[in-house]
Amino acid sequence: MLKNKLLVAALASAFALPVMAADAPAPYTVASNIGFVSNYVFRGITQNVAKPAVQGGMDLTLSNGVYAGVWGSNVGWITGSGSTGNASLEVDTYAGYRGAFATDYSYDVGFVRYNYLGEYVPPAGYVKADTNEVYGSVSYKWISAKYSYALGDFLTVPKATGTNYLEVNVSYPLADTGFTLLAHYGKQKYKGSAAKDLVDAGFDPSYADYKLGVTKDISGYVVGLAYTNTNAKADGYYTYTSTSGVKKDWGKSAVALSLTHSF
Secondary structure (H helix, E strand, C coil): CHHHHHHHHHHHHHHHHHHHHHHCCCCEEEEEEEEEECCCEECCEECCCCCCEEEEEEEEEECCCEEEEEEEEECCHHHHCCCEECCCEEEEEEEEEEEEECCCEEEEEEEEEEEEECCEECCCCCCCCCEEEEEEEEEECCEEEEEEEECCCECCECCCCCCEEEEEEEEEECCCCCEEEEEEEEEEECCCHHHHHHHHCCCCCCEEEEEEEEEEEECCEEEEEEEEEECCCCCCCCCCECCCCCCCECCCCEEEEEEEEEC
16 A cells, blocks of 8 residues: 555656646747838938838847847948948847836846948048947836947947937837837937037037837737937938938938838
C-alpha cells in the first residue's frame, strides 16, 4: 500500500513539472513590424518630402523590462535640403528599460541613435544628420508624456547638445470596436551656438506641432489616418523647406494614411 501511494505521488509530481514550466515567463520576446505610410512625418516635419515610405523594425524585450531594437524607413529630406550625394535610408537603433509603478502607471527610459545611411556632403555650416538622444517617459492608462534630449549634433545642426523635444500623447481605445483615437502635441526646442546664430539672424528653428488621428485594427493589420500641422517657419535657406527642385514647406499641414502589421 505504501509503495502504491509513493508511486501515485511520483507520477503526480512528474506530470506537474511541465505545468510549472509552462507557467514560467519566457526569458525574452521578439516582435517585428512592417508598414507603409503615404507621408512619413516625424515631429510634425515630413521626412520623405511628402512622399510614401516603407518602414519596418524588430524589438527584443527581456522579461526584466530591458529592451533593444532597430527600425528603418526610406527618407528624402537630406538630399532635398541641399546635401550633395545620396542618403535615402534612416536606420534607428535603440535600447532602454520599461517598468511599472502604482496602479496603471508605467515608465520608459532609453537611448536612441538616428542613422542616415549613404554618402553625402551637407551644406556649408551644417553637419551630417546622425543624432544621439536619451529619453524618458511616464504613462497613466492612455495618456503619456515624453522628454527627449540630444547629445551633440542634432539632425544636421552642429553643437546642439541640449536640444530637446517635449511631447504629450493620447491613445484612447474605443472598447470592442478595434478603433483607437490618437492625439499629440509636441515642442521642439533647439539649443547651442548654431541655433543661437539662427535666432540672431531672425530665424528661430524651434517650433510646436500637433497631430490628430484614428486607427483601426483589422485582424492584426492596423489602418491609420492622421492629420499633422506645425508652426515651423519655412524659408528656402533654412531647415523646413526644400532647397532643390520645387520649393516645399515641410512643416505644413498634412494628412497621412498608414498600414502596419506586427508579428
